Amino acid sequence: MTKNLYQLLQQAQQTFPQHTALYFKDKSLSYTELYQQVNVVARTLQQHGIKRFDRVAVYLPKQFETIYSIWGTNACGGVFVPVNPALKAVQVQHILQDCNVRLLVTSKDRLATLTEVLADCPDLHTILLTDEAEPGQVVGHLAIKPLMPATSQSELSDAKLQAAVTDSDMAAILYTSGSTGKPKGVVLSQRNMLVGASSVASYLQNRSDDIILALLPLSFDYGLSQLTTAFLSGASVVLLDFFLVQDVVRAVARHKVTGIAAVPPLWAQLAKAKWPDDSAATVRYLTNSGGAMPQALLSQLQSIFSNAAPYLMYGLTEAFRSTYLPPADLARKPGSIGKAIPNAEILVVREDGSLCGPNEPGELVHRGPLVSLGYWNAPEKTAERFKFDPITPDGIQITSPAVWSGDTVKADEEGYLYFIGRRDEMIKTSGYRVSPTEVEEAVYRLDPALVDVAAMGVYDGVDQAILVVVATSGSAPDVNSWQTQLKRSLPNFMQPRTILVLDSLPKNANGKIDRKTLASQYQDYFLDSNNSMTGLST
Secondary structure (H helix, E strand, O other), X not given: OOOOHXXXXXXXXXXXXXXXXXXXXXXXXXXXXXXXXXXXXXHHHHHOOOOOXXXXXXOOOOOHHHHHHHHHHHHOOOEEEEOOOOOOHHHHHHHHHHOOOOEEEEOHHHHHHHHHXXXXXXXXXXXXXXXXXXXXXXXXXXXXXXXXXXXXXXXXXXXXXXXXXXXXXXXXXXXXXXXXXXXXXXXXXXXXXXXXXXXXXXXXXOOOOOEXXXXXXXXXXXXXXXXXXXXXXXXXXXXXXXXXXXXXXXXXXXXXXXXXXXXXXXXXXXHHOOOOOOOOOXXXXXXXXXXXXXXXXXXXXHHHOOOOEXXXXXXXXXXXXXXXXXXXXXXXXXXXXXXXXXXXXXXXXXXXXXXXXXXXXXXXXEEOOOOOOEEOOOHHHHHHHEEOOOOOOOOOOOOXXXXXEEEEEEEOOOXXXXXXXXXXXXXXXXXXXXXXXXXHHHHHOOOOOEEEEEEEEEEOOOOEEEEEEEEEOOOOOOHHHHHHHHHHHOOHHHOOOEEEEEOOOOEOOOOOEOHHHHHHHOOOHHHOHHHOOOOOOO
8 A cells, every 4th residue: 555655656666667757858767766866865854854744845946856855855754845936035934934844955046035034934954955065054043955965876775764654644735825814834645645646647547658748836736746646657747847838839749748737827828839730749638727728728729739638627725636527528518627536525515514406506515535634733724624524424523524615616417517706815827826915915015105905816818817906195106116026026926917006995884995896897807908918007
């Protein structure tokens, strides 16, 4: 029985020792080579005091060392915390503080951007660099060491390496935004990730000759799962950070990619790219999550990837993946998010906890082994989302609660689910859940004369874009300067598409900003061609 992610890799190495596990730029690693390097990093982590359940943050773009660090942490019983490389220093600081990270893996250039915030991370004691560290180097209270010390082959064994863990133990903490406040850490167990890999690989029919393009951040459960499903199947993964569309086109053609996972904004860019004849012919499946796929965009992709079966999926970080629509049902069930994936049960529930009837809107509730352990160090928030299982008999003590998604859906007479809307005020953009509060706080810091700020997600024809409306008591602001400042303080996916300066914002009876009125007023803002371009305005 596979108990953890390290054993998943170990089994792949035993079954497919010389098969390519990873491609990065012009290099590749076999499963044996990857396994050996993971062992090296695991021993390095042990030497620096990492033990069972200690948190290790990995703040890197996709590269070999990123994978070594994630699996090396698992190999010595630690909990890995993948940090989105797009995040800025203040967001990284929050993660390091919130889950008491003990060791950080990063690079010299990224370390330079963090210097001012690391002093406020008292639990952090060591930083391992992917580039060379100077002997005896320190930054404040932190020791700076190399991730990959010179190693002889005799040190590459896995003897006495694996900490004793069960599949219910913590494996990872992934940070996701809430509708208020700062991002929350979703705690995933070994079982969550192993069952998730098995469930997705079963309906995608992943196999050892698959070559999977990993475009999405590994801090995103959807991105991380490209690795786990590949390792389960003995498939190959092409590591690529999405910057230029033509890089993706070249990677697909060069590596003869068979599977691509993306979110709607990325698919929209790929649909506009120039694809040489037969460059996409090897792609046998596409998967979409992180937002609805517009029918027009799906049609474009089906024309480009004519040999590929599209899988439209719905998921939430708190339960990995919930539903998928089989390609055979695309034409018959347009707009559906499908049915439960293997090893999941999806319920549509009324506010009183009773089950909805066909075509009756209710909250999507996910039960089963994919439900995560809850939010790190946030018992009240955990209790709000991880609640009683609506169908378990009263005579048994509930040990595995269901997760209540906060999303409103309905199921038709055949059980196919349809997404209706979000119950909270989260902004879903580029596959990320963005807290409006976090964006608003960044804008507030720009000008002390600001009276009210509201951020919202507004549909632009493909995805939600961020629109910010403000009211100020001062003179007309320099919004171009604001744009420059926000680029320094917020990651790209949190940047407002437009900032509108108004005389005042609508208020409700409690004196709070009336977000429902704003959402209604601006719901078609980006569908107007005059407002579709990125920019700031007054």
